[in-house]
Amino acid sequence: MPSQVEQLLVEAAVNCVPEEPNTPSIAPSLTFSEDSEDQDELQQPEPPKRRRASTRLIAQSPADIQRITGESTQQLINRCCGGGCCMNVQKKKEGLDYEHITLPDNDAFRSLSLSVDDSLPAILTNVTELPEQTAFLKPIRHTSNPPSPPDSGISLGSSTDSDTATDSAVSPEKLMQNLSVEDLDTSIQPPSFVQPHPPYNVFAAKIHNTRELTRPGAEKRTYHFDLDVTDYPEETGTDFKVGGAIGVSAPNDPAAVEELLDLLMVPRFLRDKPVLLRTTRGRWPTVWGDDQARELVTTRRDLLTWCSDIQSYPPTKPLLRVLAEHAHDPDEQKLLMFLCSGEGQGAFCDFRTGPHITISQLLHAFPSAKPPLDLLLSVLQPLMPRFYSLSNDPHESYEIRDGKQHRLIELAVTVHETSDWRNGSRTGIGSGFFERQSIKYTKMRKAGVKMPQLYIPMFKGLMANPLAKQFVSDGPMLLIGAGVGVAPFRGFVQRRLKNANCANKVWVLQGCRDALVDELYSGEWGVHEDEVKRVIQSRRGEGRYVQEEVAHQADLVWYIINSVDGRVFVCGSSKGMGEGVEEALIKVAMKKGNLEHDEAQKFWQLKKDVGQYIAETW
Structure with a gap:
């Protein structure tokens, strides 16, 4: 027998869901609803609401506790009296x-x-x-006069021999052949051993174009990038997807690496000199792979630039x-x-x-603290790749330049800043790298360089991005985002608006602070942009958040979620926006479906389980 909640959901769907729209569309208007403030009789503006505080989970297991505090959970319990x-x-x-x-x-x-x-x-x-030292740096001793290997790295395979880097059974000529390194420019991409996972190799994608999307006065800076992936290696069964993501192996800031080497008093003539790295266990200096001992030829600078996080963790x-x-x-x-x-x-x-x-x-x-570099590397966190959503339809983005067709992917990156003891603020590793590359590119173009040679080390994303997974070519969609969270929706709209009859099947609610300075991709969504997109400003005009507009568009939300193949997508920061939109959707279900709060929560959970409600927040 169906439960009471299921019966209520069925009744709500039967009574409230219109049929798929034909021409002319009977779908509710994006800018008209019973509770919209855009009616002839304006309501009094509500006082600004304080944004709800959020917390960040830093420990999820006993192993995390021991890694952070150096003590086991039981040791903490034994020592803690519970009295604060x-x-x-x-x-x-x-x-x-x-x-x-x-x-x-x-x-x-x-x-x-x-x-x-x-x-x-x-x-x-x-x-x-x-702590146990798991990384050891040893000089490479030459037995004859072969040429010195360059400064990029190559794996020598696993080894558990802790006493020597050579095998007495191997001739000096054979040894030097094994120590020779590939021709790889580690100034633009990481050493070959920094591999996400086969067959996902890091590819140095050339910057085709870049520009700042935000304007002076915006609270946050956001940059757009066109990356040339024409020569990206073919990988079986893998391609760029609408709403998908790419991984980026962003390096530490070269200036920060140089400063750290200075503080550790590493001689300058050793910083780029090939050195043998031996690890006893773990995955480092790569990111994924087996937990095993390794021997690699690399440089001290490359290890600090590409392999260890020097600023993101407390x-x-x-x-x-x-x-x-x-x-x-x-x-x-x-x-x-x-x-x-x-x-x-x-x-x-x-x-x-x-x-x-x-x-x-x-x-x-x-x-006065001057630890050896290899001991410090043993306790630092690995430098992890960052993931960024595509902001275009990658299947249809091409440009003819120099007589050649170039395949492009596009993305938007908002610069993350945190307080800094010396400069007031500093940028995140990933977003700071993108900003530096964009500024360099712009300066080179202004200086007359026609084709600046700047790159982004990236790979096709390994993450099962729910946005790309649940995108379908038909069925009404409501796309709700704020800030850079709207970037992947641009690709959704581009794909949809290629079909003449799809303008009435996709709607966008875009939240921003001030549309004059930080509305992203204005005028770049397609020929029907004014019909499908509405911008909600929190610092100008009506002064409300996108989650408030969701509640005002209750008719549209209810129509879409109860339509065949209807989907509601949410993308953006979970702090304030993500939580607020979820609560607004619950209120819509309570109002339009005549449900209690718990029943409305279960309604949206069921929609999430069947892929009709997709939230990608961070």
């Missing part, structure tokens, strides 16, 4: 001896905002153990323990050991949950 004493940070306890230290006197240390004073417990307990206790072990100043060492101890747990938690701190900032804050 760790929130007291550095509350002195009776019966303990304290010793005076001199805190570092520099801007980098002050920027850490550590909740400590100059008196620390003389005896520290539960100190994190020095510091861990194992990292601080490595710095403490190699701090020559006793006061700096004591303070770092305190942060790794049970007594310093409160200060560590407060320190870790503050603004993200880069490795170079820590080394500036504790200037």
